[in-house]
Amino acid sequence: MVIEIPADTTIAEALKVLSESNIMSAPVRNPEAGDSLDWRDKYLGIIDYAAIVLWVLENAELAAVALSAGSAAAVGVGAGAVGAIGALALGATGPLAVAGLTVAAVTAAAAGGIAAEKGLGKDAPTAADTLGDDFYKVLLQEEPFKSTKVGQIAKSFRWTPFLPVATDSSMLSVLLLLSKYRLRNVPVVKPGSPSIKNFITQSAIVKGLQQCKGRDWFDCISSSPISDLGLPFMSYDRVVSIKSDELILEAFKRMKDNQIGGLPVVEGPKQKLVGSVGIRDIRYLLLKPDLFSNFRQLTVLDFINTITASEQELGKVAPTITCKLDSSLGSVIEKLAANQVQRVYAVAGEEEYVVGVVTLRDVISCFIHEPPNHFDNYYGLAVMELLNE
Structure with a gap:
């Protein structure tokens, strides 16, 4: 069964659904679609951790502006979101207008001489560093979250x-969408039906490849060193990495x-690998902010x-x-499938410093080749323009 999230669900509720269902994304159903048999009417798109991170950071920038003009109480943050009105007071349009803060907050920020087109004053990490848990309270416990x-x-x-x-x-089209064209998952619809029947994910494809062990074509490729x-x-x-002492x-x-789903966490001049953080980890910050209140x-x-x-309270990390670099592709596939992860970090030397990243998408791309004009003939020009945006 495909888990769908109605468009009138709050971000907080949607995040709980993704986390509790242990899924990376879900289709957003349009409650106003009625009896339409066209999936374009029934679904507005997909909600996933990437979308939530983008939204949170846009709001964090606005919160940083407001808080840099004074305390949360002084600027009235939390009195209620006003969407486009608040954003327009800063001269912001587009997604920022959807996010919004309170009129009082934005007015105070504008009075402080901070303009949207000048980078919104303090950025989110700087504001979090300076204001500590006051920043997270405004961002996560008040409006607009x-x-x-x-x-x-x-x-x-x-x-x-x-x-x-x-x-x-x-399946070639699906594999190309999941690799070359960078889709994380591909919804499947039945012709003449408006409902999504299933999703094909990068993880599912790699697990399928793992089960092909013993077949000549698979063994020929998977036995090769990844280099x-x-x-x-x-x-x-x-x-792209992050140092352990930088802000989350x-x-x-x-x-x-950088439009990537995870970062290696490194220390020292040689970038010794000490851990990793992924885009879905935003759920911990949003659903359990009390765990971080002492920082x-x-x-x-x-x-x-x-x-x-x-981990017991929050779920598996x-x-x-x-x-x-001399590991076989087959061993990398085994690690990706067995550990249910999105990427494997290539390391070198006794200190295991990071020299590269191998993702699910990279693995899939090793097994396919796009014929000339494949998507031009299959989907048409409009879809190709969409994929190449």
């Missing part, structure tokens, strides 16, 4: 398009800015240690999995 609906952010805050495939679509296959695709000097909000901001400066290491210690 308490009342913003999923439907308001489903289209404005996303990294990839909402693009279902039909039950009679080719012989060009993995990791990204050179070591381009790996900076980690989520870095994921947002004046919530660093990445503080965050990891806290959620690890509270994704482990940090590593491999070597």
